[in-house]
Amino acid sequence: MNNPMKLNKVVLLFLLVYQVPLKANDTMATLAGGVIQYTRSPDISMDYEALTLSPKNIEIIYDFTNHSSHDVTSQVAFPLPLSPITIGDTSRIYPVWDDLYHSYSYIHEVIESTKENAIQRPIPLRNRVLYPIFTDFSRTVNGEQYGYTVSVRAINNYGKDITNLLINNDIPLSSTYISGFMDESPLDKEPKLKAKLQSLGLLDKKGNPLWQLAIIYHWQQSFAAKTTTQVTHHYTPHTGEHWLEAKNPTTLADFQFVHRDEINGVPEKKQLSNYCVTEQNKKELFELYTSKKDDKETTIIHRVEELRYILSSGANWRGPIKKFKLIIKPPANAILLGCFNAPLTVSQDNSYQVTLDNFKPTRDLDFLFVHRGNP
Numbered sequence: 001m002n003n004p005m006k007l008n009k010v011v012l013l014f015l016l017v018y019q020v021p022l023k024a025n026d027t028m029a030t031l032a033g034g035v036i037q038y039t040r041s042p043d044i045s046m047d048y049e050a051l052t053l054s055p056k057n058i059e060i061i062y063d064f065t066n067h068s069s070h071d072v073t074s075q076v077a078f079p080l081p082l083s084p085i086t087i088g089d090t091s092r093i094y095p096v097w098d099d100l101y102h103s104y105s106y107i108h109e110v111i112e113s114t115k116e117n118a119i120q121r122p123i124p125l126r127n128r129v130l131y132p133i134f135t136d137f138s139r140t141v142n143g144e145q146y147g148y149t150v151s152v153r154a155i156n157n158y159g160k161d162i163t164n165l166l167i168n169n170d171i172p173l174s175s176t177y178i179s180g181f182m183d184e185s186p187l188d189k190e191p192k193l194k195a196k197l198q199s200l201g202l203l204d205k206k207g208n209p210l211w212q213l214a215i216i217y218h219w220q221q222s223f224a225a226k227t228t229t230q231v232t233h234h235y236t237p238h239t240g241e242h243w244l245e246a247k248n249p250t251t252l253a254d255f256q257f258v259h260r261d262e263i264n265g266v267p268e269k270k271q272l273s274n275y276c277v278t279e280q281n282k283k284e285l286f287e288l289y290t291s292k293k294d295d296k297e298t299t300i301i302h303r304v305e306e307l308r309y310i311l312s313s314g315a316n317w318r319g320p321i322k323k324f325k326l327i328i329k330p331p332a333n334a335i336l337l338g339c340f341n342a343p344l345t346v347s348q349d350n351s352y353q354v355t356l357d358n359f360k361p362t363r364d365l366d367f368l369f370v371h372r373g374n375p
Helices: 004-016 099-113 163-168 175-179 191-199 279-288 312-316
Strands: 027-032 035-038 044-054 057-066 072-079 138-141 144-146 148-156 211-223 228-235 240-246 256-258 300-309 321-328 334-338 352-359 365-371
Touching: 044 300, 138 211, 148 163, 175 211, 279 334
Parallel strands: 044 321
Antiparallel strands: 027 035, 027 072, 044 057, 057 228, 072 211, 138 144, 138 228, 148 211, 240 256, 240 300, 300 365, 321 352, 334 365
């Protein structure tokens, strides 16, 4: 295996010029030392937001109004939730969210293919980038498509940005690449890299990297004076993957998550009681997990998708969101669990909807979809 430290320098060069020519809630931002800092806007209000969420698609429509007598041009940022840390059954969790992973892997394959007696050609990069699910992010302004810049930062499990620490030590930013996916990890062949990570306190007791990737899309946006501007975003999210198991449950405490997410080497504690479970939810869950057999000790397990969305950044505009509409479209035959500021109503197409006036978001969204089908 080639030295990951050398590969890192190549990929970092790629990142420095990573701009998409055509292609969480928008928030005003500034760039200080290459790091995005969120700011509040005294001139621009968000008059309307329609947010449609599903595990396969997220679409947002905004109407912004510039109340000042002059045009306003500023950095606008759209942050995504932190990339997941996956453990255990990794064969089901292809790292589609991690563009860096694919960049490192591609460069490694190219270098390996040039060696004498090489028998495998690298997978074309064009084919690779069809799979990372954030590459289909797109944005429009008044119906026309515009570009954006991608910022990738490494965040440790205490919320601290350690990007510069990794770069200064020639450590690849992609924790997925460090861990390895369906292959040997670079740490298996690079004891010096492993020792460096250990000395910096960046590996847990199991040897897993202790950081995640934060991906932020940002761009220069102009708002004409005394004018309303419509902005849209569209992308396919990465959903967290869990198993939910129970044996003939009678209370929510009888349900147990089989976790893939870890914090400092300890599985993340996730409980159904944190998801505002309604009486109808309880009825559906108990029916789903009641054994149809005589054996009352049978453990029933179902797949759960978790969808997160950064909504709180929408509070950085002038005043509240004048009209906010949320639409959630669960997969067919799935149970929706999650909290929101107001009750959701079920429409004829089985989506969940709510419309609020003068809405000021204070928390991010976290929804679970419990699939009724076989795992």
